[in-house]
Structure formats: C-alpha cells, structure tokens
C-alpha cells in the first residue's frame with residue numbers, strides 16, 4: 001500500500017449562466033510512496049491546486065478515490081476528533097504563508113497553539129520547548145521566536161509555515177508553489193531544508209510547481225498535468241531529460257534557462273499543436 005493512492009479523481013467546476021464548465025481534474029490517478037517527493041507540474045490553470053486542495057480536504061471531488069495512509073479522504077468527516085485526525089495525516093503549505101499564520105501571534109505562539117490543539121504535547125512549558133525545537137528544525141533561531149509574521153522576511157515566514165505543518169508530524173505535506181514567491185537564493189535554501197527534513201523524518205511530499213527547475217531539485221518522480229489530465233509520469237530525471245509527451249516537451253522548451261531558444265519553443269509548440277489537434281479530432 002502506498003502512502004497516497006489517488007484513483008480516477010475528477011472535478012468539474014460548473015460555471016452556470018451558459019458559460020462552459022471547467023474540468024479542473026480529469027480522471028487523474030497516481031500514488032505517492034512513504035518518504036517520497038512527487039512533483040506535480042503543469043502550466044497555470046492545469047488543475048494542480050485543485051488536486052492539492054482535494055488531497056487536504058479544502059476542495060471536494062465529483063468522483064474518484066483518495067486514500068492517505070489507507071484512510072478514505074473524500075468521505076465527509078464529522079466531529080472534532082475525526083477532523084484533527086485528518087489534519088494530522090496531511091498538511092498543506094501555500095505559496096503565501098500569511099494565509100496560514102495568525103498575524104497577531106508570535107511565531108512560537110502559533111506553533112504552540114497547533115501543538116496543544118493536536119495534543120502533541122501537554123502543558124505550556126512542553127509546548128514552548130517543542131515549538132523552539134521545531135524552529136530549530138527549520139533553521140530559525142530563538143531570535144525569531146517572539147517575532148510576529150510581518151517582522152520576518154518572506155523566506156523566514158515560509159520556514160515558519162513549514163514548521164507549523166510539521167508540528168503535527170504529518171505523513172504527507174502538500175506544498176503548493178511553496179517556494180515560487182521567493183528569490184532564487186532563498187528558494188535554494190528552503191528546498192535544501194525540505195530535502196533534509198524529508199530524509200530525516202520520512203515524510204511524503206506532493207510538490208506542486210510550475211517551475212521544472214525547482215521540481216528537479218527535490219522530487220524523485222514527477223507527473224505532468226495538462227487540462228486536468230496526467231499526460232506523462234516517471235522518474236524526474238527521465239521526464240525532464242527525455243520527455244515523451246509533446247506537452248512536456250513544450251513545457252521544458254518554454255522554461256527559461258541557459259539553453260532556452262525561441263526556435264525550440266516554436267518547434268515544440270508546433271509539434272504540440274499538431275499532436276493535440278489529432279487527439280481532439282479522434
């Protein structure tokens with residue numbers, strides 16, 4: 001059994017008023033093993049966030065199955081205990097950490113709340129020392145402990161958001177464009193940290209990003225999403241070095257980098273358009 005098992009996941013947004021419905025997720029199936037980092041890539045609007053949000057219970061699915069650690073995630077849960085248990089299995093880190101951090105609380109207060117809510121510790125003293133240990137784990141010092149979110153840099157805030165996710169010892173952390181808003185050097189540090197945490201704790205990651213360079217840093221395997229459907233999957237090295245699907249080829253050709261060439265993008269776009277028109281006509 002894999003840590004995460006997703007089968008035929010489907011989600012259509014009904015737009016109403018004669019507008020076309022949007023199939024955000026189109027019969028997607030994939031798995032994540034314990035301790036594995038799976039990359040989920042695709043251009044903006046391809047359905048990445050919808051999948052991420054369904055996994056942590058922030059969005060519902062129309063059909064399909066999602067199991068995390070063997071537990072059905074699509075059935076609605078009732079009661080505080082069940083909700084806490086669900087949150088404990090899978091946590092999410094967003095692009096903008098401000099959404100998950102209370103601006104009135106200091107960094108340690110935020111972490112202490114989560115620890116006490118989930119009964120990871122009993123009593124304030126233990127909560128404080130565990131909060132400091134979590135900060136240490138994301139390489140923030142005691143100097144940051146009493147800071148409010150707005151007093152921190154973007155990279156430091158994202159470290160706090162990661163610490164907050166780790167506070168419940170989740171089996172899975174879903175990271176949705178978690179480093180996309182950071183400068184490249186800060187991005188590298190946070191990716192480094194995420195890799196280290198994964199090796200030490202064996203937590204699984206679903207790592208959502210439009211940036212292939214970032215995915216390459218941290219993910220063992222990757223799936224490529226196009227209009228809600230998975231068009232390619234495999235070992236990250238293999239998919240990025242020798243992509244099979246024209247959409248992956250286009251995605252790679254469009255990525256800025258040392259060997260970015262306008263002719264390559266034009267060529268990839270042509271191959272892609274041809275292949276896709278064949279698919280739609282069929």
Ligand SMILES: Nc1ncnc2c1ncn2[C@@H]1O[C@H](COP(=O)(O)OP(=O)(O)O)[C@@H](O)[C@H]1O
Nearest residue numbers: 013022024042043044045046047048049050051
């Ligand atoms: N709550 C919503 N209501 C209507 N449409 C939505 C909603 N959330 C997402 N969508 C649409 O679903 C598609 C996939 O969106 P999303 O999952 O956010 O993609 P990504 O994260 O890859 O950019 C887009 O066309 C988007 O406009």
Ligand SMILES: [Mg+2]
Nearest residue numbers: 048049050176
């Ligand atoms: Mg998104």
